[in-house]
Amino acid sequence: MASPQDVAVSADGRQLAFTVLAVAGKPGAEALTSRIYLAKDAALGSIPLTSPKEQSEKPCFSPDGSRLAYLVADEDRTAVVLLHLDTGQRRVLLRERGDVLGLAWSPDGAHLALTLSPLLAPNAAPSGADGDDVEVLSGTLGVSTGLYLVGTGEHAHVRPLVTDREVGDFVFFPDGRHIAFETVAADTPVRGRRGSPRSGAPGAEDAAQSDIAAVDVRTRAVRLLASTDASETNPRVSPDGRQVAYVATKGPGFYFNASRVMVAPLAGGTARPLAATPDARPELLGWSADGKTVYAREASGTGAVLWALPSDGAARRLFSDTPMVVAQAVLSSSGRTFGLVLEDSDKPAEVWSTPAGPFSPRQRSFLNQACASVHLPVTEVVHWKASDGTDIEGLYTHPAHTPNGPPPLLAVLHGGPALAADRQCIAALNYYPLAVFAERGYALLRPNVRGSDGYGTAFRMANRNDWGGQDFDDLMRGIDALVARGWADPQRLGVMGWSYGGYLTAWAIGHTKRFKAASVGAGITDLVSQAGSMDLPDFIPLYFGGEAYERFTVLFDRSPLKYAAAITTPTLFQHGVEDDRVPFGQSMELFTALSRRGVPTCLAAYPRSGHDVTEPELVRDIMRRNLDWFARFLPPPSERSSGK
DSSP: OOEEEEEEEOTTSSEEEEEEEEEESSTTSOEEEEEEEEEETTSSSOEEOSOTTSEEEEEEEOTTSSEEEEEEEOSSEEEEEEEETTTOOEEEEEEEEEEEEEEEEOTTSSEEEEEEEEOOOTTSSOBOTTSOBOOOOOSBOOOOOEEEEEEOSSSOOEEEEEOSEEEEEEEEOTTSSEEEEEEEETTOBOSSOOOOGGGTOOOHHHHSOOEEEEEETTTOOEEEEEOSSSEEEEEEEOTTSSEEEEEEEOSSOTTTSOEEEEEEETTSOOOEEOOOOTTSOOEEEEEOTTSSEEEEEEEETTEEEEEEEETTSOOOEEOOOOSSEEEEEEEOTTSSEEEEEEEETTEEEEEEEEESSSOOOEEOOOTTHHHHTSOOOOEEEEEEEOTTSOEEEEEEEOOSSOOSSSOOEEEEEOSTTTOOOOOOOTTSOOSSOHHHHHHTTOEEEEEEOTTOSSSOHHHHTTTTTOTTTHHHHHHHHHHHHHHHTTSSOTTSEEEEEETHHHHHHHHHHTTOSOEEEEEEESOOOOHHHHHHHSSOTTHHHHHHTSOTTTSHHHHHHTOGGGGGGGOOSOEEEEEETTOSSSOTHHHHHHHHHHHHTTOOEEEEEETTOOSSOOOHHHHHHHHHHHHHHHHHHSOOHHHHHHTO
């Protein structure tokens, strides 16, 4: 299946450009392709603009819609390419060692602003005796991403704008004279270690408390626009250039605390809040053309929606009138047209557009039309009560074929923990191939236990100091509710999950023998060693109220490793060897304990991979191993009846 993302909309709303990720090539020689497609208003569907032989991403229309800027990345360099849409002429504006993270056109189309995270030249860093580069960490953040300006004329010249502070999301003022950006000062104490964005490292908002600032494009003078005890991110300037909207998150606690859209006058003065959103985690999209509305996207239960927030502070209103999940959304620079990626459990992701007036989405891509006709297993939202009466929600996927009696059930646990199981297409790429499991006769439960996003701040924070507590109880009560309905065989249960889902899987098998098989993907097994070795050193302390040396007993009490002697469930471990988020040693610790005790276990170590494994053949291996592991220790109905 093709995965559309990075949607861009021309100012007049007539053209959409987007990146399409897909796997191409024969089995055993597959490659992940990233191509840019164009959808025109008068045409049906979309056409590719770039070659499958280059990794293209982040398209961006010029103000008049005649040119498209985009990025082409290789192993250590990123090129900014300019494409004239009427002639097809292409020109490389610049090619830099490192990552270009964002692009934006100046309102007059004469310049592109970009954020660049450069790599040092081979001879610019100290080297060890063996010639390897030495990476040195310090107690302050430093600067790895700056803001630059490049001309789009014949003689492109790169000019630095902000290089003395970390730069995140940014946007031009309507007059083109200033750029608003989120920033972290260079001497900020480390909260998260910066790394290559391609490896899934944190952004500025993860690394430290950030502020909103503005830089004068001519003089390079910087002034702060919003700087409080909260973390301010995601700036969007009003059409008249007089106000800036942004998202403020209470700190500390950036991973789970409440966020709210604020509006501040650019001339100076007190910021004021707009209407609160239900989940208090808005993704700010931009202003309407008349400046009366600010739009935001936000998770909502097992889906995601768009909210319209009146700029005068009046009550919010739901803008996206669709049962489908708004997986991605972007607003044109004119504030008149949205580009969307919509999908649902039985509907593959496609690109749509709608006016910013009445919500009336029109499909603009047909990338997965062949898949759309395939009958997919039925998925529905299910509810059950927690031990304290809290309503818990999840997704239940029925086996593709009517079983004789209750089917075996596989629990698939999401990461985060502040993420959620959502209604993405059941056949979308997943380390745990959901549609294939269902086709083989398994039922699936994807629970949104306490700590999940999409249900408000109190629910998201409910697992602080309680990993493996109420979240585990929520999981087991969900399974019991399905057993009571005849939708799950209590004697044939399996469990799996990646990241935090891997943690909860490892915890579960140490606290119940009900599961016949388990798969732990990049999971935390020892909270003590995790706290000091991950790339977000504040993550565990914020969830557990202190540093590892202060909360040692609590952390080890909530570590699956402590309960290894109670585990008898056959367990598969899968992990990228270059994982900085959950270091590979986390899997190694529990795998070693189980293997020494004679519990059936296996550890698959994936080379060249961080927390996310992306190479097609490695992803295929992850999927196959999961299918084979559960077929071996929890055979599906077809194999049980045939004696396999």
